[in-house]
Amino acid sequence: MYSMSIVVEAILTGMLTGSVYALVALGLTLVYGVLHIINFSHGAMLAAAMFAVLMLNQVFGLDPYVQIPILVPVLFVAGYAIQRFIIGPGSHGKDENILMITLGISIVIENVLLAIFRSDIRSINTDYSFNVFEVGPFIFSQARVFGLIGSVVTAVVLWIFLARSDTGKAIRAVSKEKLGASLVGINVNHVYATTFGIGFACLAIAACLLLPTFYVNPSIGGTFVLVAFTVVVLGGMGSIVGAMMGGLIIGVVESLSGLFLGESLGQIGIFLTFIAVLLFRPAGLFGAKA
Amino acid sequence: MTTRHTSINRRTFIKTGVAGAAVLAAPAVLRAQTPPTIKVGVLQPVTGAFAMDGGFGRVGAEMGVAKVNAMGGIKALGGAKFEMIFADARSNPEVAVQEVEQLNSRGVAAIVGGFASPVCLAASQAASRYNLPYIVDVGVTDQIIQRGLKNTFRFSPGFSLCTRTAIENLIKINDAAGKPAKTIVLVHEDGLFGSGLAKMMAEELPKHGFEILDSISHPTPARDMSNVALRIRSLKPDLIIPSSYYGETVLLCRTLRQQRVRAKGIFAVLNGAASNLRFVREFPDVAENIMDCNHWHDPQKPAAIALRQEVEAAGKPWNYNIALNFSDMLLLADAIERAGSVDHEKVIEALASSTFEGHLMPYGPTKFVDGQNMGAAPVMTQVQKGDINVIFPEEFADAKANYPLEI
Numbered sequence: 091m092y093s094m095s096i097v098v099e100a101i102l103t104g105m106l107t108g109s110v111y112a113l114v115a116l117g118l119t120l121v122y123g124v125l126h127i128i129n130f131s132h133g134a135m136l137a138a139a140m141f142a143v144l145m146l147n148q149v150f151g152l153d154p155y156v157q158i159p160i161l162v163p164v165l166f167v168a169g170y171a172i173q174r175f176i177i178g179p180g181s182h183g184k185d186e187n188i189l190m191i192t193l194g195i196s197i198v199i200e201n202v203l204l205a206i207f208r209s210d211i212r213s214i215n216t217d218y219s220f221n222v223f224e225v226g227p228f229i230f231s232q233a234r235v236f237g238l239i240g241s242v243v244t245a246v247v248l249w250i251f252l253a254r255s256d257t258g259k260a261i262r263a264v265s266k267e268k269l270g271a272s273l274v275g276i277n278v279n280h281v282y283a284t285t286f287g288i289g290f291a292c293l294a295i296a297a298c299l300l301l302p303t304f305y306v307n308p309s310i311g312g313t314f315v316l317v318a319f320t321v322v323v324l325g326g327m328g329s330i331v332g333a334m335m336g337g338l339i340i341g342v343v344e345s346l347s348g349l350f351l352g353e354s355l356g357q358i359g360i361f362l363t364f365i366a367v368l369l370f371r372p373a374g375l376f377g378a379k380a
Numbered sequence: 381m382t383t384r385h386t387s388i389n390r391r392t393f394i395k396t397g398v399a400g401a402a403v404l405a406a407p408a409v410l411r412a413q414t415p416p417t418i419k420v421g422v423l424q425p426v427t428g429a430f431a432m433d434g435g436f437g438r439v440g441a442e443m444g445v446a447k448v449n450a451m452g453g454i455k456a457l458g459g460a461k462f463e464m465i466f467a468d469a470r471s472n473p474e475v476a477v478q479e480v481e482q483l484n485s486r487g488v489a490a491i492v493g494g495f496a497s498p499v500c501l502a503a504s505q506a507a508s509r510y511n512l513p514y515i516v517d518v519g520v521t522d523q524i525i526q527r528g529l530k531n532t533f534r535f536s537p538g539f540s541l542c543t544r545t546a547i548e549n550l551i552k553i554n555d556a557a558g559k560p561a562k563t564i565v566l567v568h569e570d571g572l573f574g575s576g577l578a579k580m581m582a583e584e585l586p587k588h589g590f591e592i593l594d595s596i597s598h599p600t601p602a603r604d605m606s607n608v609a610l611r612i613r614s615l616k617p618d619l620i621i622p623s624s625y626y627g628e629t630v631l632l633c634r635t636l637r638q639q640r641v642r643a644k645g646i647f648a649v650l651n652g653a654a655s656n657l658r659f660v661r662e663f664p665d666v667a668e669n670i671m672d673c674n675h676w677h678d679p680q681k682p683a684a685i686a687l688r689q690e691v692e693a694a695g696k697p698w699n700y701n702i703a704l705n706f707s708d709m710l711l712l713a714d715a716i717e718r719a720g721s722v723d724h725e726k727v728i729e730a731l732a733s734s735t736f737e738g739h740l741m742p743y744g745p746t747k748f749v750d751g752q753n754m755g756a757a758p759v760m761t762q763v764q765k766g767d768i769n770v771i772f773p774e775e776f777a778d779a780k781a782n783y784p785l786e787i
Binding site for chain 1: 427428429430431432435471570596597599601602603604606607608610611613614626627630631634637638639640658662663665666
């Protein structure tokens with residue numbers, strides 16, 4: 091039906107798209123792994139981060155990639171503060187309260203964005219937005235290749251951070267055994283907030299990598315987060331390698347099913363994968379056996 | 381006898397005369413102080429999914445009201461001025477219905493606006509309960525004027541007319557250029573609007589010698605258009621016909637350019653982006669030469685040019701919603717003027733018999749049949765040198781079609 095080169099190109103562009111899903115999923119899976127909650131405000135925060143990129147670009151003319159070192163600490167602090175001062179105290183130790191609070195935060199963020207920026211669709215045009223890498227018969231958008239590189243680098247850095255640093259060890263300890271961790275002197279609330287901050291920092295990177303090729307409006311978060319949930323389940327909840335691999339797999343599945351079944355029907359591929367994983371490997375590809 | 385009879389007569393005359401004069405004089409006294417105002421409801425979605433378009437509509441309505449008042453208001457009612465009562469439909473039909481109730485209770489003479497088809501459908505239905513005149517500004521679905529609602533009028537063309545005209549225009553433009561295009565790929569969003577349009581195209585165009593290579597549907601919102609671009613690249617069509625909303629059209633056109641997919645023309649119908657100057661401004665290279673069959677003001681009318689300059693001088697972007705709502709307001713003023721009253725029934729009658737020419741659209745005088753302005757028609761526009769120009773029909777055109785494009 092399609093020539094081999096088109097199928098191969100579809101697989102490769104699927105991986106480029108998937109790498110962004112992976113990046114969005116990274117924060118989600120990390121927060122799930124440690125706090126054991128689904129953070130419903132993830133999508134809204136992605137939209138907020140993308141608007142921040144847009145504004146810094148339009149007001150100060152900063153390139154989206156240059157903004158990474160600025161926005162990562164800002165979003166980290168925002169995430170830390172939200173967990174430490176809103177979600178933590180507001181949850182009273184109950185998971186269902188946390189769900190409701192994160193949902194509430196997402197509604198607040200989306201509506202604040204709506205009030206400030208209205209529901210217009212905005213995008214930015216950079217010099218390299220239309221540049222491509224030509225590899226043999228294939229054409230790859232430069233911005234999306236940078237997106238893939240950025241995602242992989244972020245995942246590797248995060249993985250090393252969790253494996254080697256003291257904070258990373260504390261995070262892993264809390265995720266494994268909360269009570270035990272607090273008994274050996276780890277400040278669990280601090281670790282929770284740090285994890286939340288890291289989750290949001292991942293979104294800052296995702297926003298900077300997305301904007302050169304994608305548009306933003308206040309409800310954009312939902313577009314990515316729904317897929318990111320699937321990625322988290324596919325890769326295994328709490329697993330960083332799983333999120334990365336899951337993102338790439340979902341990207342390729344979406345791309346191929348889009349190519350062969352049509353873009354509308356192609357979305358089915360994602361959710362069939364989701365159901366299949368839940369049925370046959372509920373812990374996910376890289377998840378610890380429950 | 382005679383004298384007595386006369387005196388009674390005189391007394392009666394004086395009594396009735398004084399009473400009559402008092403009745404006549406009272407409004408005159410009022411008029412002398414402040415002319416009465418006529419409340420006009422403007423319903424637009426300025427928050428939610430359609431906020432961008434609703435905002436344009438509001439600007440148009442505001443300027444239309446200002447224009448009516450600057451021209452001396454409604455002379456038949458002693459120079460009564462229009463007073464705009466604004467209501468936000470919040471992109472939601474249920475909210476629109478509540479807002480219509482509010483507007484009615486505040487005593488508006490008519491309602492103008494709605495923008496999106498679902499909002500227009502619900503709001504005009506709600507207004508019909510009070511026999512309140514409703515002028516639809518943009519909503520294109522054919523249903524709007526097929527429900528037998530006597531209060532509902534649509535000044536602009538509907539969906540069937542737009543698609544039929546689009547197909548005719550495509551054939552004419554292609555014929556005029558020596559029939560360079562034979563093969564077509566349709567790209568459409570998978571909702572009612574895009575699918576309906578694509579289906580109609582897929583049925584009609586083969587009758588005129590075109591070959592539809594593929595009809596690619598995509599969801600809204602779409603995250604990625606790479607595959608669509610890949611498929612188009614492998615099919616190498618002469619023409620690409622996208623029917624999608626703003627975000628997806630922009631994404632598709634950007635991806636097509638990035639993937640170096642070239643066609644002899646991109647021919648859109650009622651497209652969210654191709655007739656939006658924001659797209660043209662943000663991505664001039666991508667938007668250049670895209671054609672669209674859509675609403676647009678008549679560039680041959682000095683009043684339309686003047687309004688556009690006024691809007692742009694105020695730092696606001698120009699859009700066809702502005703021209704439509706502005707025209708609707710003048711149309712309403714004309715109807716109230718001829719009705720000589722704000723009585724709902726009389727205004728509806730005046731609208732139904734309207735032959736209004738003072739609007740900004742490329743339509744000719746209005747002629748309403750079952751609420752639809754039969755003189756309304758879309759035009760073909762093309763993005764040329766960073767602006768949107770009318771290329772067809774020729775009597776309205778301010779530019780020549782740049783077609784076919786070199787591949």
